[in-house]
Ligand SMILES: Nc1ncnc2c1ncn2[C@@H]1O[C@H](COP(=O)(O)OP(=O)(O)O)[C@@H](O)[C@H]1O
């Protein structure tokens with residue numbers, strides 16, 4: 443990969459639900475460089491989750507394309523009304539959702555080794571060793587044999603992050619991962635994400651947490667009405683937005699008067 447080439451290049455992404463009845467993405471163009479940490483903010487229902495789900499191949503698109511590290515990744519073949527996706531690339535993207543998605547009948551260690559064993563045929567011993575070292579790093583070593591129901595919400599989210607890391611992602615997507623947590627559990631999850639940031643993991647983060655957005659973002663994108671309204675460094679987009687719509691949103695959601 444050429445140093446200056448983008449990690450992700452989304453071009454004119456269009457997406458609707460219900461046979462075109464609800465247009466959610468109306469031409470999204472986002473270019474993300476390697477090592478960038480992109481925070482996406484915007485009103486509820488604005489398509490942030492849809493955008494991340496498209497990145498994970500969980501949603502079809504109507505038109506547009508995404509390249510990943512210069513390779514075609516997602517494209518729409520309009521004649522067949524089908525979205526084409528490179529499954530190898532998809533495996534190099536990890537995602538954590540707002541609601542924990544751990545398998546309840548598997549213990550934490552089993553949750554972590556499942557994908558690498560299935561997808562990569564990784565030997566059990568090696569997958570378990572990697573899992574234990576990740577759990578150690580996230581302060582969860584003592585929970586390896588516990589079941590999800592025995593963990594706090596914050597611990598579950600940290601496990602979900604560790605599980606995504608088991609496939610050595612080249613990009614991590616976080617969709618409001620602390621929104622469902624009790625306030626006192628938020629920082630332990632944000633701390634783990636900031637640890638990943640310190641190791642230069644590229645990430646796209648949807649959050650309503652202003653403190654977190656300011657501290658983690660190398661760039662902030664304000665999405666509303668299915669388009670990118672404003673895109674720039676956090677000091678600008680969060681601190682002195684150029685667009686009236688961004689200013690109004692930040693005042694309302696973050697209670698900060700500009
Ligand atoms: N599976 C779906 N079927 C129909 N409509 C959907 C579906 N998922 C999301 N939507 C609609 O698409 C819009 C964008 O949703 P979403 O991407 O979840 O926005 P955000 O994450 O910014 O709140 C909303 O109006 C939502 O109701």
Ligand SMILES: [Mg+2]
Pocket residue numbers: 490491492617618
């Ligand atoms: Mg959402």
